[in-house]
Amino acid sequence: MRASGVVLVVLIFGHLAYNLLWTPGGIHAVDFGFVGGKLAQPFWQWWDVLMLWLAILHGSNGMRTIVNDYVHKPTIRAVALWAIGIAAAILIILGTLITFTFNPCPEGADPSLLPSFCAEL
């Protein structure tokens, strides 16, 4: 919990700062083009994947603690814990796949929505 926490501070703050503060336009700038552009770079790919993994593991672990704390009925507790586990697994797999299989310049898409470098292809 604690180790992941420290790393997460860097990752999430970097993420937020980059996306919401340091990019001109902030939230308005975040669109397919922007994110696609980021995800095309290995640096941001790894950044995001790491953030995803850690955040999900950290968050799920925290939720597990909370469920253990407050849910005393064994069946409900088991269901809740399973739900957290499955959600974590799905999200991690989904997120990882997307990050690495992502194609920033899909065929036949409206070029104005795509990152600027797609035009050069």
Place this chain on the structure above:
Amino acid sequence: MADQSSVTDGIHYHQHDVVIVGAGGAGMRAAIEAAPKASTAVITKLYPTRSHTGAAQGGMAAALANVEEDSNEWHTYDTVKGGDYLTDQDSAEILTREAIDAVYDLENMGLPFNRTEDGKIDQRRFGGHTRDHGKAPVRRACYAADRTGHMILQTLYQNCVKHGVEFFNEFYALDLVMAEVDGVQRVSGVVAYELATGEIHVFQGKSVVFATGGFGKIYKTTSNAHTLTGDGVGIVWRKGLPLEDMEFYQFHPTGLAGLGILLTEGARGEGAILRNASGERFMERYAPTIKDLAPRDIVARSMVQEVLDGRGAGPHKDYVYLDCTHLGAEVLETKLPDITEFARTYLGVDPVTERVPVYPTAHYAMGGIPTNNDAEVLLDNETVVPGLYAAGECACVSVHGANRLGTNSLLDINVFGKRAGNNAVAYAQTADFVDMPTDAADGVVKLLAQLREGSGSENVAEIRKALQETMDRNAQVFRTDETLQTALADIAVLRQRYPNVRIHDRGRRFNTDLLEAVELGFLLDLAEIVVVSAINRKESRGAHMRDDFPTRDDENYMQHTMAYRTAGEIGVPQEIRLDWKPVRVTHYEPQERKY
């Protein structure tokens, strides 16, 4: 090994080789000896760590000579002289000789004593403990800050956990079962009331150890806990067994004025000084050699004298001061942290900068259940009750005589607690169970029913308060025939009112209302014995100071009082017969007591 239990007619029956009643220092010290060797049950009305041993502050005496020359012979002398020559000297020799191992035992069990520079157990001065037969105060008290009793209690409990001692917590022993076997009264077990459920339990034991502590609650202003109501002493008394030296009740000089909360003598051991209203160090007048470190009876008496003479402090001139201001914050915070906090919390007085208002407070019962040096309970001056043992404040060996020295009680509970445990287990290994009479629990059932179903209108708290007030007024540090007769008359009236007490809580679970009524019964019994014994002793000795007989009278009274109950039940006045028992003298002939 026997360790069984069953339920018949709603009454629980248990069988253990050794049954110990009380889980204070004495009870647990006994349990640590007994439990590894035989099936042992400890019945206690409080969780063990709530016992009042935990309140003891100052220290435990032993002539370890860790910081200066000392010998157990000197310690014996001090104990005998401190007890105003009523101490049984052979018992005192055992006490002081075994003191040294008792301290090492505790240290080895883990007790965190304060240490000297070279890592040994540190020692401090205490009232009445002197070098070479009274030449000067000596450092003899082993201590752990001002929480020595706390550490002893915790350490003993920890070791009970280690040995897996079986505790019956919040079980009130209310009766002792004895039966005649071959013409001899022998012990068969104990009947107890379980607070949580209101159920009755009968514990059969080959041997039974009483370690139920004192009965300070016969007084209003006392350092004793609310739960110190003398149940164990009262139970034994009601069985027709004698009680010894009940008139000797110690008043500790330095109780927080008005509250009775204790400030340890260790404060004076560290150099604190008693002063009257004008700031005079009055103890210089009463005990020129050891001054503020004179034994408790002398200091308490001097303080009361100051107040009686109009030199008391405060708006009502009814207390004196304990002056610690010259000790410095450092000593107070490290060696006397708890009492510093008590003064701050309960009086709003900071001992670092201010003098603390103090006045004597009822503290310790020198008397109690008579035992021999093996902790066996006596049925008369010599005969023992086979299988029955007593140790600690409830017992009277008598190592404290007419006045206990500070730090000798924590010693007593360890030395005689250990002896009681050892002897009880040795006895249990050779003896058989004495058959439990079928009506064993009847007495308790009847007592409880009588109280619970009583239709009277008396209030337990009111009777108790009246008792405590008359005892405070009339049977305190100074007594005369007149005051004692007043107390006796008051007690007689209260005893008459007692059967009409009304119990408001009709429930079974945690019925503390009912138990306070039961406890009051014991208090009334014991207060009466204290007063009757005190009337009978027409001399002044140790803690028993008769204004009408201000001197010691060795000719007639150098002997122990033995009180017997010849009749009496709830509602029926008790009849008390008094007798004497000789003091055992070995080396020290009575002398005038000067400090």
Place this chain on the structure above:
Amino acid sequence: MSETSSSLTLPDPTPRKTTFSGTLYRGNEGMWSWVLHRITGVAIYFFLLVHVLDTALIRVSPEAYNAVMATYKNPVMGLGEVVLVGAVVLHAMNGLRIILVDAWPWATKHQRLLFWIVMGLVAALMLYFTPTHLINVFSPIEGGH
């Protein structure tokens, strides 16, 4: 039997009932920071679930992704984002505090001070973030980049 009567008066047999049961434990900074940590942790967790799923739409099509992102851009959501970032910042800073308290004796001793330092940091960060972000949220869409 003695006739002395007691001054004891029993209270009303049906005692007045008050309307609540059990009081709230009145802990200090430590307890409330823990409560906040828990609440923010759960909040972020649920946001994360949604956030990963919406980001996943990026794999579906640019239009789909931009459609969800558009919802983030409306002013109500903009305020929500401030709350969210506030939660993250609080959780993160307090998380660091918890780590310090466990590992560093100074922090254990001065936990109260540390709590207020954390609060100060959170306030400072949010003072920086909120205006910047809200300007972005409320400023007209410039389009492109």
Place this chain on the structure above:
Amino acid sequence: MAATQVTGTPGEETAAQAAQTEGGTAPAEVDSAQEGHDRPLEAGEAVEEPQSFPVTVIVRRYDPEVDDEPRWVDYDVQMFATERILDALHRIKWEQDPSLAFRRSCAHGVCGSDAMRINGKNRLACKALVKDFDTSKPIYVEAIKGLPLEKDLIVNMEPFFDSFREIQPFLQASSKPEKERHQTIAQRERFDDTTKCILCAACTTSCPVFWTDGQYFGPAAIVNAHRFIFDSRDEASQVRLDILNDREGVWRCRTTFNCTDACPRGIQVTKAIAEVKQAMMTGVKL
């Protein structure tokens, strides 16, 4: 005020009595500083006759033989500022309703019997002074939280003591010295704070983590483990660390500090827990 030297025998009248205002330290009303324990009384502060005043105490009562749910009952009692909440409870029990059940023994904060929740915080009733409360409002008294409620202010202490017993709270040392084991003053000081524990449970039952499911060892058990882990004479520190490394062990502590605030003995409980955590990561440093 100079200390007048008086000579003579007891009983003789002295002229020094006029000087009795010195120190001005009667057990009189002090003032109603809100959280002001340990506040020294100024020398020379006026001594007034203490005045009693009415206080409303609302107790959360529960009789398992009658009630389905605990209920709040109010009592009006006359109190002096220097009295304790325990005195108020006694006054209720002895003068108004003897069926009120609570534990108490020593009445001065050393036996640990009377931990209870007073105005929402765990305190020992015998150490909670009336003057530290705002008596214009009622004072709420209820049982400590997280242990099974038995009756009124009494809870079942067994789960609490079970955790205590589980951490092997006794010295474990193989050698049997002839006399005492030696220990330097500094080594003794190392664990002094945690030897003060009176097992009152105020800490454990103030811990939000303990309330959740009662499985957590709780601060009191850790405090008592600490007392041995850092005792230079003990040889089983690692055993205790292993026990506390359990999922219900020290790592469940979320440093909420309620325990430290609640401890009537002033033990730095959270600090002790942190030291145990550190010992797990980096070994025991004596």
